[in-house]
Amino acid sequence: MKLPIVDHPTAARPFVTNPKRSPWHDKALWFVRSKRDKQAKGVSEWEHLRELASEIKTHTVANLADYLEKFEQAATNLGATVHWAADAAEHNEIVLKILRRHETLRIVKSKSMLTEECGLNHFLENNGIEVVDTDLGERIVQLRDETPSHIVLPAIHIKKEEVGETFHQHLGTEKGASDPKYLTEAARQHLRNKFLLGEVGITGVNFAIAETGGIVVCTNEGNADLGVSLPKVHIACMGIEKLIPRFQDLSVFTRLLARSATGQPITTYTSHFHGPRDPDSELHIVLVDNGRTRLRGNSEFRDSLNCIRCGACMNTCPVYRRSGGHSYHATVPGPIGSVLSPTRDAKSYKSLPYACSLCGSCTDVCPVKIPLHHQLLAWRKELVGRGLLPVSKRVSMRFASMLFQRPRLFAVAGKCGRTALRVLPHWMTHNRLNTWTIARELPSPPRESFREWYGRNRNDD
Amino acid sequence: MPVALFVPCYIDQFYPDVAVATLELLERLGLDVVFPEAQTCCGQPMANTGCASETAPVARRMVEIFADYDAVICPSGSCTAMIRHHYAEYFTEDATQYEKVASRTFELCEYLHDVLQVERLNVRFPHRVSLHQSCHGLRELRLGGSSESMTPRVDKVREILELVEGIEWCTPERSDECCGFGGTFAVNEPDVSAAMGRDRIADHLATGSHVIASADMSCLMHLQGLIRREEQPISVMHVAQILVGRPVTRPAVPSNPSEAIR
């Protein structure tokens, strides 16, 4: 599939220049990050846990084949059915086949970034199956026919008045109502019915344990649990990087995940499923590759497979907070998304590694210590190596490099530039052709550079 | 043996007083300082764009220029980080000279704090000051503790500024959020960059601060550009200027602001 080219600055403009939207979005996410800081501070071994998490994940990815087989064996022994999907299409087919076998018409689904990545909803709907996203945020974006703008807070870009309007249209709430309590209650009632009618429950997976064959699903709303404890069939879809070796390793990840994600000490429900509910029920686990084994082969970007999808890098990213998740045009936005998206299609997503000031906040916040900002920098090198940097930029960098290798020329060019800035009228140097000056003044140019001053004042020869 | 002064290209050209202040400060502290005139730029603009082959010759000549000094002192966290953490790939064949330079290149405050262990400065700066932490100083050089990290660290820039008498400290709500400069980011993503800068300025203004101080002039160049365009009542100063007791410079209003095209 050919993807359109995403130009992040252009895609971000309407959001970031909207004074009602961008500062509001920024504050909401900063609030989440502040809660995360408070939680992390409360755990004196925080940095040690990050180190452990990073080592466990790196070890797992290195030995992934062994752990996948171990997991399959253990899960099968417990009575679960394990499926393998090489790509999104195969994943969707596997799910559809299970649903067809049960003559399913309605499914309830809890949050799963993997099924978003695979486009499962539309696929199933096109095959005549009603799909109900039961996470409140996901339900909101589903009713609005949008996509999540954040992996943990899917509707973070939507205002309560807009939710009110959507619920008024679809759920019949009062017109103009925007109280979150009222709207949440309305969604609760509406989704209760859907839960009771759901014939199959689909969930994502936060962790899969190779040693025991179990899976762990974390939610705050209880929607995953409600969704899979009523129907007899549970389908759990997971990327193969969700594996961890031992049951005990969960202790490290359950301490980090919710604290990093939403600033809670743990998610409200941390559910452990080991095999189907009873002999009459089924548990299907779909292991999805969809580019992950290829990413594993890439030594530069392999660490990004360690991601536990906590969303903390989004909450902390000053660019994400101001430009909104949709400006990335990807299932996973923000810093980790800007690392992952170009691994799928470098050309389409070539602007994302540049949508970053290299502040490094994401790297310090990431609970599994992915060196995110260094990976974004590495991507830039990769893109230049593949000839994907616009010629104009490459030429100006060549020119700069040439200048920096010739100190005399550099001094002369500097002098000319400063003189021009001083003598030319303001409008000639501050116009639309100069991106710097759209919002800012240029520095007032001094008559003398430091090197000139130094020559006059300190050089004896 | 003299120490070398490494002056980032934009400071050389646009903010010579920052370099002069740095030089004066080090001289006052009794050091023999030279400015090797063959230096130009550390190569960060090219490196951060991903242009490795354009960066390599610049990096190599920088290392050669500074190879023979016991210490290289730079009034910028960002450019120091470039040399210390991002040069290695250009010296894969013989890294000895590079390693020597990397281990002896210091950001100014870091040098004052760790090497000279300065305890007195005899300067006054009776103003309301708020500190802008540069991301590279903080998260690459670890000049202080970043708010994300739970590893306790000494804030070296702040500790050095504490030696100045008369400062009334103002603390912004977001202690270390990025200002949005980011080198070429400022022109690649002009809208986001400006939004980030404006938010920082508003945060500093809200504290009642009169001077935003930073150890990185590049952040301040960006903030100053916004401050002057929007005529905000706050100044920016490099830490070196404060440490030698320069007076506060009022933000100069653009020569003809009405002509500024928005």
Added chain:
Amino acid sequence: MNASTSSRRSMLDRIRTRPLDSNPLPTVNPSRMTTYSDPVQKFVEILGTVGGQAHIIDRPEQIGETLNAIEVFTNARRIASLVPEAIQGDVDPSCFDDPHGLASLDWVVAPGEFIVAENGAIWVDGRSLPHRVLLFIPQYLALVVSRSQVVNHMHEAYARIGTPTTNFGVFVSGPSKTADIEQSLVLGAHGCRTLQVFLLP
């Protein structure tokens, strides 16, 4: 599942043709982690911050007394209790074959195995539930645990569970909640609206 089998082979092959140097799996040392001088107190405090309510009691009968002081309990029509010594329910969930029949439950009183100080979580073993939906479907939930069964943190918690021997187990920390509308916290998303935790000796 032929396609899946060939994908299985191709995925595993792709991984195996790229062997990587592996770091050792680290050992997690629980004794390195924060412990609390009064872990029960810590649990009570944290449970409060996540929207739950803890009650330290001496006798199971006090559970009924406490609940009867709660209006939504006295108004409740359908109560299922898995802790009969505390309270008699009026619905016997084990009589239901289909969990859908439990949809109209107002209250469930269920036993928990142990509590975790650091995060206010209660471990509930699926074995104690005739239907696992009992934990998620009622409007209100009360859990009953012995406060002598307390661990400091998740490392002790997982060590205590050991190897899971039941097909379901869950850590519950507070009532169900969401902040999906403008980050405003609302208790009672899909699961219980409130959570009462009774800590017996």
